[in-house]
Amino acid sequence: MILTSVLEAALEEAVSTGADYAEIFAEDTTSGLTDLVDDRIRNALNRHSVGVGVRVFKGLRYAYASSSGLSAESVLSAAKKAAAALAAGTAQLQLSHLSGGSCENHHPASNPGSGVPLEKKVVLARRAYKAARAYSSEISQSTVSLLDFDRNILIATSDGLLVTDRQVRSRIKINAVASQGSENQIGYCGPGAMEGYEFFDEIDIEGTAAEAARQAVTMLHAGYCPAGRMPVAIDNGFGGVIFHEACGHSLEAASVAKGMSEFAGKLGQKVASEKVTAIDDGTIPGAWGSVNIDDEGTPNRRRVLIEKGVLKSYLVDKLNGRRMGMETTASSRRQDYTFPPVSRMTNTFIAPGTDTDEQIIGSIEYGLYAKKLGGGSVNPVTGEFNFAVNEGYIVRNGQICEPVRGASLIGRGSEVIRNIDMVGKNLLREQGMCGASSGSIPTDVGQPMIRVSEITVGGRE
Amino acid sequence: MDFAQFSAAAAEYARENGISDYQLYYQADSSDQFSAFGEEIDRMSSAQVEGVSLCCFVNGKMGVASTEAFTEEEIPALFSRAIEAAGFSGDDTQETLYTGGEYQPIDCLKTEMSDAAAVKERLLSVEQIGLKADSRVQKGLMSGISNITSRRAISNSAGLYLEGEGSMSVFSVNVVATDAEGKKYNDHVVEAKADSREMDIEKLVGRAVEKTVAQIGAAPVPSGHYPVIFDCSQMTAMLEIFSSVFSASQVQDGLSLLKGKVGQPIASEAVTLVDDPFYSGSFFPCTFDAEGVPTRTKTVIENGVLKQLLYDRAAARKDGVESTGNAYRSSYDAPVTIAPFTFYMKPGEMTREQLMQKAGKAVMITFMKGAHAGANPVTGDFSLESKGFLVEDGKIVRAVEEITIAGNFYQMLKSITAVANDLSVNTEDGISCCGAPSVLVSDLAVAGC
Structure with a gap:
């Protein structure tokens, strides 16, 4: 991507004003977006993004400069800018010669989307569209997006590390709209993987589209969700967004290092119910949130965050690790070269427990069964979080009853993870995009079915 | 090069x-x-x-x-x-x-x-x-x-x-x-x-x-239906969340519920919405849109009546009309969509204090979060983590937190009973941004304790 001699010259430039660490991150990414609506292609975009970001540290301070383009001038100019912004004196670091190469690839892709003809993508999107429309005459519209990413990155540091990686991802997002008179309701499925287009041969496209349509039709005939505090059974899969928001973000070093997290200073303490073991695993082969190396070049790993309720680990990157006196946990990620990386999640999930789904539902006298969940957000300082239920059902006397429309669930993270008092056996992970200060990145959330003994349900009745 | x-x-x-x-x-x-x-x-x-x-x-x-x-x-x-x-x-x-x-x-x-x-x-x-x-x-x-x-x-x-x-x-x-x-x-x-x-x-x-x-001492209110005052910043957020319902292409595809509504009342008479690419406080005034079409100021809702939708060239061709110059790209490589420039609700006569007096008892919302998941322009439904204040006898009595407000945007437009004179425009959002005064909505569901 860039000549080693250019990288070495740029690192030399980067440390010229007193930096104690310098890093070059270069990227050459091709991505495709094929959007189908009303059985016609609305967008067929093919993007080529290239650029470089140079980061320099001096103690706990850092400077970052990024620029599009991969010419020697862009790289050197970013290095100069970063050095000038840091302005920490004169050069003090002896650079080692760069050595290394491509990292070990645990997620081989046989058919990257970047090489798939558009014609094939259109056929695939159309299959999903037709299946969604065919589900019911009440399905009035469907939108399908096919996304593919072929991300080639290079990291070179003042420690002498030189490493490259190719990250290939594919995803389909299917929305189905059910309509009646002046009402629309929507259903959604969005499976994806750290794989090429072979992923679409492994999943049931028509079945996935029908599932989105089923949600929309069910919600069209559903009443409003109740409002107030009650027990909630949250189903597996995207239900794991509860841990992602209520706890995961608050374990990121960017918040913890500055005391801006309700979990700061709690390592080794009991922070959740004993039923909760939570893991962030960036090594799962082919998983949407996996990466061979993080965006600082560290090989990925499996991190046990909470074990039987006890806080075991934060998610740490190199810079915040300095403030915390901790080593990186290979958790540093960024959307692209325009963002300096920070600690983020990969594939995060609550591990299987010992309760059955029947026991969980059966234990609820009156409450909500949240079958399909949407995204959410959190303020790590206060722990206040929210996430959306897209498909819910009333539970009465231990039985799942009538469906109810979407509502947000809200609470404080440290309280809610103590209220997870039952954990099922069937772990499922699902795919999402997670937004934070280093941009939007692919992550998996997951869990078996769980019970939260009490949480605020933001319904309308 | x-x-x-x-x-x-x-x-x-x-x-x-x-x-x-x-x-x-x-x-x-x-x-x-x-x-x-x-x-x-x-x-x-x-x-x-x-x-x-x-x-x-x-x-x-x-x-x-x-x-x-x-x-x-x-x-x-x-x-x-x-x-x-x-x-x-x-x-x-x-x-x-x-x-x-x-x-x-x-x-x-x-x-x-x-x-x-x-x-x-x-x-x-x-x-x-x-x-x-x-x-x-x-x-x-x-x-x-x-x-x-x-x-x-x-x-x-x-x-x-x-x-x-x-x-x-x-x-x-x-x-x-x-x-x-x-x-x-x-x-x-x-x-x-x-x-x-x-x-x-x-x-x-x-x-x-x-x-x-001001939030110290905050607590939820009991769950129920309340009149709700949206602080100007939060009414602005509502317009941002739901501005795509005015996109002609979303309407044509059935992804907005405004099909066939031009010329009809869709909001209370107190509501007038304007899209102004030349708004004086804007840092990115635009004479041309993302397709090169000249931009112009337009009234989208006038005294509650939907006057027109926003168009790019493709949607205009489909409806046999001219583009309104609302083609938008969030970045050079983003798809062309339809969006307003500075999209704001015209202020009314009342002060914010008079609005609170009129409300009597209400929940005032000064913070909302989670709209990317908790609000959907296709259905109009929203359920959002919120904070604010409890208003009684026209006065703020205490801070409120850990609540949600829930409703439907299309229904909410019809239940705006008063609009204050405190228009503020959220200019830091760049080219496409929104603005609103504080408003009083007669009834929304609040989930609390």
Whole structure:
């Protein structure tokens, strides 16, 4: 991507004003977006993004400069800018010669989307569209997006590390709209993987589209969700967004290092119910949130965050690790070269427990069964979080009853993870995009079915 | 090579290869940011991104491809990717190259980039201002100043060439306060100005502290139905969340519920919504939209009646009307969508105090979160984590937290019973932004304790 001699010259430039660490991150990414609506292609975009970001540290301070383009001038100019912004004196670091190469690839892709003809993508999107429309005459519209990413990155540091990686991802997002008179309701499925287009041969496209349509039709005939505090059974899969928001973000070093997290200073303490073991695993082969190396070049790993309720680990990157006196946990990620990386999640999930789904539902006298969940957000300082239920059902006397429309669930993270008092056996992970200060990145959330003994349900009745 | 050289090389390539109709959309964004944590400047960053997106028109179909690599070698691949896309895109109507229109001249506010030392000094003053303002403020305030510049240009094979630019300086401060029991409260203030030196840092930090400590003692209200006052900032957020319902293409595809509603009342008579690309406080005034069409000011809702939808060229062709100049790209490589420029609700006569008097008992919303998941423009439904105040007898009695408000945007437009005179426009959102005064909505569901 860039000549080693250019990288070495740029690192030399980067440390010229007193930096104690310098890093070059270069990227050459091709991505495709094929959007189908009303059985016609609305967008067929093919993007080529290239650029470089140079980061320099001096103690706990850092400077970052990024620029599009991969010419020697862009790289050197970013290095100069970063050095000038840091302005920490004169050069003090002896650079080692760069050595290394491509990292070990645990997620081989046989058919990257970047090489798939558009014609094939259109056929695939159309299959999903037709299946969604065919589900019911009440399905009035469907939108399908096919996304593919072929991300080639290079990291070179003042420690002498030189490493490259190719990250290939594919995803389909299917929305189905059910309509009646002046009402629309929507259903959604969005499976994806750290794989090429072979992923679409492994999943049931028509079945996935029908599932989105089923949600929309069910919600069209559903009443409003109740409002107030009650027990909630949250189903597996995207239900794991509860841990992602209520706890995961608050374990990121960017918040913890500055005391801006309700979990700061709690390592080794009991922070959740004993039923909760939570893991962030960036090594799962082919998983949407996996990466061979993080965006600082560290090989990925499996991190046990909470074990039987006890806080075991934060998610740490190199810079915040300095403030915390901790080593990186290979958790540093960024959307692209325009963002300096920070600690983020990969594939995060609550591990299987010992309760059955029947026991969980059966234990609820009156409450909500949240079958399909949407995204959410959190303020790590206060722990206040929210996430959306897209498909819910009333539970009465231990039985799942009538469906109810979407509502947000809200609470404080440290309280809610103590209220997870039952954990099922069937772990499922699902795919999402997670937004934070280093941009939007692919992550998996997951869990078996769980019970939260009490949480605020933001319904309308 | 720069954009001018790239564009000349593209023209050369097109001529040699018999490609007659194409358009280039160029954007160059740059930003410089300084951040402080307590009494140290802990982060300095700068970013420069330029990219170009190519639209090729082949047999009445349009295809797009984009790149950040301004090199000679990139050009053939860019054309072939766009031409491949043209083979599959669009509907049955004929897409053609745009040849230009009448553009309104505008004055651009020019941001003066203040020097790094001055910016750092201002940020370093934040900690002491915050700590002095209230003893409950926690050490380690986080603040930042960013200078952002964006340039756009459109050039096409029919000889159209347009360019525009905008810039702003944004200050933000984040405050954490702790009450006697150790419970934490957090809020922030963001302000955009043409020149960072015009910012009254003391006042802005003061406001952030005030907003944060005002939450101390907050508790939920009992679940139920309440009249709700949306603070101007939160009514603005509602317009941002739901502005796509006014997009003609969303309406045509059944993804907005406004089909067949033009000319009909869709909101209470108190509601008038205007889209103004030349709004005086905007840092990115636009004489042309993302397709090169001249922009203009339009009334979308007048006294509750839907006057018109927003159009780009494709949606306009479908409905047999003219584009309203509302084609929008969030970045050079984003798909063209339809969006307003400065989209605001006209203020009413009442003061905010009179609005509270009229409400009597109500929940006032000053904060909402989670709209990307908890609100959906296709259905109009929303259920959002919120904070604010309980209003009784027209007065604020206490702070409220850990509640949600839930309803439907289309129904809510009809139940706005009063509009205050405190219009504020959220200019820091850039080219597409919204504004609103505080409003009173007669009834929404609140989930609390």
